[in-house]
Amino acid sequence: MSKNSLLVGRSFTNINNTLLFCNPKGFVAKTKNSISIINSEVRVMTKKLIGDIEGAEIVSDKEGRQYHIGLAKGELAENIVLVGDPERPNLVKKVFSEIYIETQVREFHTITGQIGKTDVSIMSTGIGPSNIEICMVEIIQVCESPTVIRAGSCGALHHKVNVGDLVISTGSVRFEDTSTYFIPEGYPAVADWEVILALNEAAMRNNHKYHIGLSASGSGFYGAQGRVIPGLPIRNPNTIDYLTQLNVLNFEMEASTLFNLAQIFGLRAGMVCAVFTNRLRDEFISNELKANAEINCVTTALDALRILEQMDSIKARQKSKFWSPSFKLSNQV
DSSP states (O other): OOHHHHTTTOEEEEETTEEEEEOTTOOEEEESSOEEEETTEEEEOOSOOOOOBOOSSSOBBTTOOBTTTOOOTTSSOSEEEEESSTTHHHHTGGGOSEEEEEEEETTEEEEEEEETTEEEEEEEOOSSHHHHHHHHHHHHHHOSSOEEEEEEEEEEOSTTOOTTOEEEEEEEEEEOSSGGGTSOTTOOOBOOHHHHHHHHHHHHHTTOOEEEEEEEEESSSSGGGTOOBTTBOOSOTTHHHHHHHTTOOEEESSHHHHHHHHHHHTOEEEEEEEEEEETTTTEEOOHHHHHHHHHHHHHHHHHHHHHHHHHHHHHHHHTOSSOOTTSOOOSOO
8 A cells, every 4th residue: 555545634744853643533643753554554653752741740741741641632532441451452453443543651552543433542551559540640631521441350259250251340349548548438439330331231242251249459469469478478368258258259459549530530430350360269260261351351341432422322312411221222332
């Protein structure tokens, strides 16, 4: 394919040796000498985009480009899936009908594009509640009112939940303190109920084996989740048994911070996790099953965002602020 055919509908300008990329959807990306061609499209890969930081509170440059995620307004969709592993966005890249921008800054790998008729971003966050705090604070600086769904991994705390299953969270028991710098101890960490409904619908349509219930969020992977470590005693060795008695379904590290910050910002947020381990059976997922579970988890989150967009459209037609069971969804997204 010729270079000219790749430039149809796009404009390129060179300013101070920095390439400016614009596509018909209005998404803009900056990169230094880094264009590659994938599936007859122009993909923009960026490594370090930040100019001089304007201040020490909200750390961004004069364009509003955020220090950690490396994104500015217009580069992130209002429908966002957060994943942990920076390689995970690549697993579902093929479901995008068009990619507007792809960036990588530190562990924050972002793809923004279109799936069907819906603009979607998928962003990796790395591990833990502190990274979720960074993402959520910086996302809200460049988006208006995003819906955010975490598609992660977890350990099961119940015999009925098997490795490879999905768990959709209704809320999370807070075993981390990142969110408590914003809220009091008793503040509930709950998922948005419309997001829960959309995730349920997406998992059901795809015939995945899934469960819905409470999660627990730890501040770490080992001691915080009650793992027995030779030579390193932990304060609460009975954490898993205790949470199982409370009928908590799974343990992960991000949900409570995500839910709390979303509640404060007035945003919709939810979480679906693939089960990588069953803590009661001391069982870990095989590599083959892990690959399928990851894809099932992320595509469930992506489908849920498209279902939510349909729900919002129906609510608008019904002149209702909230979703009602009497409203009817189309079987296709």
